[in-house]
Amino acid sequence: xxxxxxxxxxxxxxxxxxxxxxxxxxxxxxxxxxxxxxxxxxxxxxxxxxxxxxxxxxxxxxxxxxxxxxxxxxxxxxxxxxxxxxxxxxxxxxxxxxxxxxxxxxxxxxxxxxxxxxxxxxxxxxxxxxxxxxxxxxxxxxxxxxxxxxxxxxxxxxxxxxxxxxxxxxxxxxxxxxxxxxxxxxxxxxxxxxxxxxxxxxxxxxxxxxxxxxxxxxxxxxxxxxxxxxxxxxxxxxxxxxxxxxxxxxxxxxxxxxxxxxxxxxxxxxxxxxxxxxxxxxxxxxxxxxxxxxxxxxxxxxxxxxxxxxxxxxxxxxxxxxxxxxxxxxxxxxxxxxxxxxxxxxxxxxxxxxxxxxxxxxxxxxxxxxxxxxxxxxxxxxxxxxxxxxxxxxxxxxxxxxxxxxxxx
Amino acid sequence: xxxxxxxxxxxxxxxxxxxxxxxxxxxxxxxxxxxxxxxxxxxxxxxxxxxxxxxxxxxxxxxxxxxxxxxxxxxxxxxxxxxxxxxxxxxxxxxxxxxxxxxxxxxxxxxxxxxxxxxxxxxxxxxxxxxxxxxxxxxxxxxxxxxxxxxxxxxxxxxxxxxxxxxxxxxxxxxxxxxxxxxxxxxxxxxxxxxxxxxxxxxxxxxxxxxxxxxxxxxxxxxxxxxxxxxxxxxxxxxxxxxxxxxxxxxxxxxxxxxxxxxxxxxxxxxxxxxxxxxxxxxxxxxxxxxxxxxxxxxxxxxxxxxxxxxxxxxxxxxxxxxxxxxxxxxxxxxxxxxxxxxxxxxxxxxxxxxxxxxxxxxxxxxxxxxxxxxxxxxxxxxxxxxxxxxxxxxxxxxxxxxxxxxxxx
Numbered sequence: 001x002x003x004x005x006x007x008x009x010x011x012x013x014x015x016x017x018x019x020x021x022x023x024x025x026x027x028x029x030x031x032x033x034x035x036x037x038x039x040x041x042x043x044x045x046x047x048x049x050x051x052x053x054x055x056x057x058x059x060x061x062x063x064x065x066x067x068x069x070x071x072x073x074x075x076x077x078x079x080x081x082x083x084x085x086x087x088x089x090x091x092x093x094x095x096x097x098x099x100x101x102x103x104x105x106x107x108x109x110x111x112x113x114x115x116x117x118x119x120x121x122x123x124x125x126x127x128x129x130x131x132x133x134x135x136x137x138x139x140x141x142x143x144x145x146x147x148x149x150x151x152x153x154x155x156x157x158x159x160x161x162x163x164x165x166x167x168x169x170x171x172x173x174x175x176x177x178x179x180x181x182x183x184x185x186x187x188x189x190x191x192x193x194x195x196x197x198x199x200x201x202x203x204x205x206x207x208x209x210x211x212x213x214x215x216x217x218x219x220x221x222x223x224x225x226x227x228x229x230x231x232x233x234x235x236x237x238x239x240x241x242x243x244x245x246x247x248x249x250x251x252x253x254x255x256x257x258x259x260x261x262x263x264x265x266x267x268x269x270x271x272x273x274x275x276x277x278x279x280x281x282x283x284x285x286x287x288x289x290x291x292x293x294x295x296x297x298x299x300x301x302x303x304x305x306x307x308x309x310x311x312x313x314x315x316x317x318x319x320x321x322x323x324x325x326x327x328x329x330x331x332x333x334x335x336x337x338x339x340x341x342x343x344x345x346x347x348x349x350x351x352x353x354x355x356x357x358x359x360x361x362x363x364x365x366x367x368x369x370x371x372x373x374x375x376x377x378x379x380x381x382x383x384x385x386x387x388x389x390x391x392x393x394x395x396x397x398x399x400x401x402x403x404x405x406x407x408x409x
Numbered sequence: 410x411x412x413x414x415x416x417x418x419x420x421x422x423x424x425x426x427x428x429x430x431x432x433x434x435x436x437x438x439x440x441x442x443x444x445x446x447x448x449x450x451x452x453x454x455x456x457x458x459x460x461x462x463x464x465x466x467x468x469x470x471x472x473x474x475x476x477x478x479x480x481x482x483x484x485x486x487x488x489x490x491x492x493x494x495x496x497x498x499x500x501x502x503x504x505x506x507x508x509x510x511x512x513x514x515x516x517x518x519x520x521x522x523x524x525x526x527x528x529x530x531x532x533x534x535x536x537x538x539x540x541x542x543x544x545x546x547x548x549x550x551x552x553x554x555x556x557x558x559x560x561x562x563x564x565x566x567x568x569x570x571x572x573x574x575x576x577x578x579x580x581x582x583x584x585x586x587x588x589x590x591x592x593x594x595x596x597x598x599x600x601x602x603x604x605x606x607x608x609x610x611x612x613x614x615x616x617x618x619x620x621x622x623x624x625x626x627x628x629x630x631x632x633x634x635x636x637x638x639x640x641x642x643x644x645x646x647x648x649x650x651x652x653x654x655x656x657x658x659x660x661x662x663x664x665x666x667x668x669x670x671x672x673x674x675x676x677x678x679x680x681x682x683x684x685x686x687x688x689x690x691x692x693x694x695x696x697x698x699x700x701x702x703x704x705x706x707x708x709x710x711x712x713x714x715x716x717x718x719x720x721x722x723x724x725x726x727x728x729x730x731x732x733x734x735x736x737x738x739x740x741x742x743x744x745x746x747x748x749x750x751x752x753x754x755x756x757x758x759x760x761x762x763x764x765x766x767x768x769x770x771x772x773x774x775x776x777x778x779x780x781x782x783x784x785x786x787x788x789x790x791x792x793x794x795x796x797x798x799x800x801x802x803x804x805x806x807x808x809x810x811x812x813x814x815x816x817x818x819x
Contacts, residue, residue, distance in 0.1 A: 018697055025693035032686065069569055071522055102523040104516045104581050110483055111583030113516035113525030157481055171523050198525065261765020276444040277690050283437035284694035291430055291701050352671040359668050359770065
């Protein structure tokens, strides 16, 4: 085996320029792939985390159909006891009950329609980032009743500051008239315009009072330790609430259907581009190896006449490609990782990134993480295609006849 | 001239001496060209549609608002110009379309549900051409006049509110004194739109009806102007800005929707980067092919030089060879791209990831758009960069010492 390896190694350096050009194509695409895939994975992770942890959680217990229609009367009965039960049974703090309604909020000078959430002040901070994002005033406390926390854009639009009063006007769960006067306790700023413009939170008990909820709510939000833990946790939650309670557990995909699809759409267009790149490299390898086999026909005839088996020759040719592929792999991964690692410290941004990123709850500067998978997967595929591309040139050797081959000059 | 013909003929024959190599390289160029043009057509189609949808929601290419309205979309920040003043200034200005409207946030309530929406008080005749609602395709009917007392809402909203044509809903907003302004409307029409967000977020009522409900006299909060080309709104902008004076804010659509504006701006850059990346991946193979082609005929080149052929001609011949290869690949690749885009022009259904596309701001049917500029750009990029890539092998070939080259054992 040693001699085969040595032969293959020497063969590829007979034409150093050609070898470097072929390897160069691999290195070029490998650097691109490592960088692009790391950036993508980093972005997807951020998109999911930012979207889920700000508000919706990894899963929610809801009434059937609420996820599509979000109607006021699709309620979860006795929502606080249910949340308490889940907290105890799961041995987890990251469970909180909520209710939601639309109402007209009026300050002295302005009136806007908003979405009001009733939350449990003690538990809400464990399932959502919003309570931690209060910029002015404070978040809700256990003994609050008709206090409210609103987003920064809403506060600006309503022209209110903490301590000011708002009049809320809406419809209760039974369609009756619901109204209340609340005091602005805090103002949060999430950076997501839709949230900052539309959302307000008040204590769940006061909410239930105002909207005649009779102890009911709309959702129990559950945050898993990480995205990977979510499916297992969901199975446990499903075992606890059961279908006979007339409730369903919705996973993050159902809660944010756009998220996974946006990622899928982006991935498929990216993979199309990567695919083209890889196939172009394969063409380059195929051309090089075919030429190098053809120009050695005479020489192959000689060694075959001396007793070398065509199978061994084929192996040498494959090994040559493997060596070139390996070289491209190693150099590409090193350079690609170096570039990505540099960006993971310095951050990646480009013109127009501000506006584009905001659309997906992303920061304007992205620090792509370097992981084994994101670094290795692209170059690995390139390597496999390199080998595949040299199958044909190697396979041709099987049909080589020593005498005829030696006649070729 | 005769020399050129000889060189071309020589190049062509050299190209096919090793037809396997040429065909493989040709395959790579064809694939690369196809990918450049195909991918560009998909992206262009998507962005075009996004912008078309986006502009129809804004709507218009240039907008006029009362000062501070964009930050504080309130009925108190109406435009200090009457409809008559607008008409006097812009009736003959040559815009494709323009309209004044009332646009304020409101809450809509049925007997079952409440939702926050954007109330649009419009003159239906003025907006027919640029509205995202196809008046004819509305379930029920669209508004008929500014005084129409009905309301037209989106299908998704009708669903959530559990209402339908013929039923009543209540709209609530504020009047200029911040008293609650409310009014009952009969739903006269339900529209469908490309984007679910439009169906959920917008309701249409007559302009005069809205003004009466909001107790705002004949004031409006928004004026919209549509020009001929959304890519170049400056002529419209200049005319509008000159016409309305300083008391109002004039904005281009790219400023109202910065995400879309950025998309449009970065598109050309993206297309060019994509083409160059593909070319670079190709270039390694191209240079390699040329190097090999030169290498295997070193002795012939030496002989030609010895017989008195000028080095410049060797250089020219190899560059012609490279250009021919590229041109042939471009021709086939472009034809292939065209052939694969034309059958898709009816639209590619992406509803499987529809909600994801909506997050990108795109609708769920993708119509690829093949632009002549993009085809030309792809061809120019490949030919120009290809020329530079082939310079080095060609230069090397023309610098051989005849005697050394002839005696070289290949």
